[in-house]
Amino acid sequence: MKKVININFQGRVIPIEETAYELLKQYVDSLRQYFANEEGRDEIINDIEGRIAELFSERLKKGTNCITDDDVRAVVASMGRPEDFDAQETELGGGSPQQERKQQSYQHSQQSQTYTAAGRGRFYRNADDKILGGVASGLSNYLGIDPVISRIIFVVFFGFLFWVYILLWIIVPSKSVQSNITKRLYRSSENKVIGGVAGGLAAYFNVDTWIPRLIFGLPIIVGLVSSPFGMWWNDWDFWGGPRVLTGSLSVTLAITYVILWIALPVAVTASEKLEMRGEKVDLNSIRNTVKEDLGSFRTKAQNWGNELKETAENLGERAKTFGQTAGQSAKTWATTEAAPVARSAGSGAGHVIGVLFKAFFLFVGGIIALTVLGVMAAVFGAGVVVMPFKGFFLEGALQNTMAWSTLLFFFGVPILAFLVWIIRKIAGAKKNHYIAYVFAVLWIVGLISFITLISGIERNFRGGAKVQSDITLNPVKDRLTVKVTDSKVRYYGGWPHDFGDGVRFTDDSLELSNVRLKIEKSPDSAYHANFIKFSNGRTDGQAENLARTTSYNVTQWDSILYLDKGFSIPRGAKFRNQHILVSVKVPIGKRIIIDRSVNRKLNRWFSLGSDGRYWRDWEWENDGYWVTGDHNRDIEYIMTPGGIERVEDLDADELSRGRYKMKPNENDRRNDDERIDQQQRDDRGDDKKYKYKSDTTAPRQDTTTVRTTAMYNGAEMSKEEYSHEKTSSGMRHSLFILGRMFQL
Template structure:
């Protein structure tokens, strides 16, 4: 059993066993000895420590992970041995930086050292391997030709792209391997560059002043923009957390309420429960639906916490990929359920019942719809469908999918035809489901009383059940619809135009249409239009007397209401017009 040591390496905290700690200590001591005579010794050591810290952090499985000899050996294999990296002046140039086989994939950073404002263009230039000037040209073109999108793109990239500060980040920005050799070389180059600038300070004085001023302006503007976006990010984070929590809680209540009558008004509850699309337990569908919704909501909540606390530790790739796999499986099952449900509505079946109405001659047929107080408060309290219980406590599906259509028949007696319709996987199954629809009506004397609802047992499931009533009336039949008929009438208006202003109107079936006998004239759209037109038509006669003789002309004027006489005398003669 080895002892463990707690160390702080590059600003990060690690648990490391004693053997691994001793090996890592010897490694750093060897690096320090090899860099004794190097310029920028402390900066190189600091950057190497930070890079080793990054590599060890990538291997952390959990907060309790202990760094072992294997982890240290793998880090040393990446960084290299100190004695293997002796920088010679003649090796500067292409040998180190042109070896593409040793290059790492580049990372996007902002290069403020070579940038003009925030270093975005310079960083993109490093990342894509092109001159930053071309990036700046594209951004400027987007400002003028893209309706200002260049500015927006620059600001967004400025906010989301980190700045390359450490030597490791600068090497990653250019795609160079982050090892001892390159870290030492980069630090030495920067040290020599700074030394050269100090020697040539008199020559670069004015240029440096201008660049410093531009950097200050750019930094101030950048700080302001970043501050604004940080505030917005915090606000967005709060919104994401609150909305995600609301979704998780609300849908959890919905899933737990499946099968409970106490939550029948919960969104989607009736739809899921009455459909029970898959023949699986209803809770199974609810769990799948909750998983499909809750996992994206959970990731949105994590994003919100990340916006509020950028340094918050990630949940780890294992957890991410596990949740993603579960979500994909749930979506696949829901799609499968959807396909199966579509097949359950593929066929349309119906059953028809016909009954003669024993109406006496010259008697008026009265029509009305009624409701059931147990299922609704009044005739206008309608529901497309809902799951409820009948008076015996049995679960039923209730629906107002009822409509009436009035037509003319050549038979001597009026009759009513009730069509019950439903859908299913096959015509046989759809017809069986239609037969199980419960619908009631009564004929009492000259009254036809119709239910405004249908019922079916809960086990029959929702299969788009509906009832269509067709009332066939012979010519000369008198009828008086109640006001309740208005909501269910689907008759052809060219044949039967139901007037909604009163339920005391009496209608008569004629050869081509049903006419209202006591409706106001301005409401009856089926008055004799031809007679009205004849009454409003008039004839205009024109008599012209001139040098050519006498001419008479007759014209028909439509919608003329007044008789007008007009006499004109001009160079053409005498013109008399009579209407």
């Protein structure tokens, strides 16, 4: 049995056999001797050791308990020995690092083509490199692409590919797969303009850098150029090409670029740059890459040196002073304050309670955060749908700008931040506080925009007015029928967006069924009708003008009253809570039929409300009767002195005599008797001398009133007398108790 030790190798804890460690040490020492006279030898050795540490970590992920002698020999064989490269250089007769790198790249590409020609083999889920099932890693290994690409695609298109992922997880078997991926996706640290995403994609797909830059930049540039014209001429498409190029595609590409910018790591080391280009990672290639980087850096340093020398000296002096001061302060704080607090917090039951509270608050905070995120995602989706019709609600460039800023920053940034966090977790990227600060600043900008937008919209609805129009009704019979006609608005072209509840958008208008029917008692023996048009506005005058321009018709034909289904607001006009109240006044003894079309075509009332008292008086006064009930059939009502009633609920014989009496209802009588019995049981105890007795001899007037009497010491009294006597008895009992207390 061999002894196993743990070593810290390039920032990684590696369990390794002691004999294997001796082999590794000998190999590293030989590298130091080989590169002793090379320029940048320290960088070369660090990059080689970093690559070896990565290979060791990959072997440990596959289930190996520790690094053995065979593992070290395999890594050394893949990286190459110094003497092997001496022989290779002799055969090639020397050459520049660029020529050597091209030769190695050609040989490596030939090996990759040989593997591809041999076939990819069977598709398995990767049991060694998995986050959730190993589907993305196995698919990437089968296709020969970086697993990060597959994982990002599954996350971005989660709604479309969710069930595909689940099916592959169930159907495809799992197996330990030997990785054959020769290229990794990184951001380029050299060929970059904004983030280096395009440079990294160009290196990965082996194309010129301008191609991915054109793909990402063209839709955004065209959209920025055409958007000012679209603000002034909504019906004229300045671009003239497919609108998807300046619409959804540009937004999707911009979001994709930002996600890749945040999720992908930068190719910094020589081995990472070689992986980005798909070149073989060995001693010679790492050495050549480091030499190229040093040469490029030397050229840039010579150009910038004279300009930055003085600034660098000043900054160095300031950094030195700041470092000394900060180090002394940190040392003082750690010895005088932090150590006692840490010892106190980490001892006994207090530490356990603190951990439990932390776990509880993290759980509650996670639930709240997910809920808020879900609400923001829903609002963001609704905002994207409604945004093309913002012209009906917003006015002025400021409100339009604040609306876009609110949608993108206040609601969109948290969603993007969550997606970026998930993708960075998948990619295994290191924490970056700068990203959190950027998201926080953008969200604060969105919050300010949201407050400004709400304030501006509130001013648009501050005023209020109403305009009333009266209609004289002359039905042929003593019966009026109310029907709702189909909409007079016709749609030609475009896609109508129906949001339900009486709201319908088209390319050129907004149709509202914001109409409510109210039945009232007529002051005389004739039918009357009026409709009131309400509206808000920035001022009362503007509100009155909007109310007057609202087109709504109420017409009579014979004994039928026809109501329009709704009214439309043309493009260019503004929605300011316009709504219609139709009031029909019915004389006592006369009837009205509510057609089933009223319920099917008049949508629910909705109103943004107002502070004016007259609004509540007109809309919610108590002397009217809102029509409710089952309107899938025609219902006939009759106006009685007590209010409107259904004809089918009244006693037909009494109605023929001109009296309005409800039909007897045995269920109501039984409920009244049960209520009286319950009251008697509640009054037992100190009030045993009281007893209710139902007066069954009295004629029954309606279904909601029951005459009762009470027996008090054998004498019959009315319920009012009984209640008064019971209250007086209770007061006498309370006074008696108080008197006894004062005597004590």
